[in-house]
Amino acid sequence: MYRSLILLLFIGAANAHQMSPTYPKWSDSYIDDISVSRVRVFNKRKDVEYYEIGVFDKDMKPIPFVTQYDLRGIKYHNYAEFTIYINNRYKKDALYVCSKSMLPKLKSTGVVSKICSKFKD
């Protein structure tokens, strides 16, 4: 029974997607008129290898931004820090930064996970 319980707990914790912080902030970058922010994505989903990052306005419409890779491979049980650069003219409209799991070819019904943090001054 205990073995079963441990197995269930392990399965329960094995497939998770986490992003922090809840409220990232912009700061000045070393380039004029460009602000920078960072979020961290943790991959505990065995079935997912890639995550996509995006910046959105209040209506979840995409906002132009720059990062090294907007689609990035994150190994199981590893995290990645996304550094996001944005032109200051878009900064006031940028409300959310979201990470989304990219599912491989599925056998049946799967779950796409998407987590959005909110920019606050």
Next chain:
Amino acid sequence: MIKDFSYTLALTIIVGIISYGASKSAFALDVPISASVTGSCIISTETNGTYGQPNAYTLTTAASDGGQMPITRVDVTLASAYKVKFTVPSSFSSSPNLNDVVTFTGDTEVSAVSDATNMADYETDKVEVSDYVDEYDLTATGSTWFKHTSVAVNGGSRAYPSGNYTSYVVAECIAL
């Protein structure tokens, strides 16, 4: 007199040394531990779903028909900081060439909570945004389990062509 003065001076020096040593020891024990709690949302896929086929033209995640409901768990570490939005399938993400229009139905429900007192109203307070989209405000910290159903009926009661059918639920955790 001089002897008393020497004795007092020696005693003062000894007490001073002991006090200094004690204060140095106190500094040595003063190890700071700091933390920065930023809060986060965690979406876990507890169970990936499977479609069962009770008849030639229906695919369903109902266990009674041989399917399996997908179950997701959402953990939040800040109260009233996130809402969670679920979109159940309205189309297949992959399938063979279909011979008719498929009608999708589905729903999301709270299946379990970690805090029975503060999460008791999650299901009654949910917002049904559309036939496929449900939203919940996560007003308490802890874990909430959600179960999702999906039923796909092929038009005209026509049998599904053989092949693999896949679809997905989208679980979104959005900071408020």
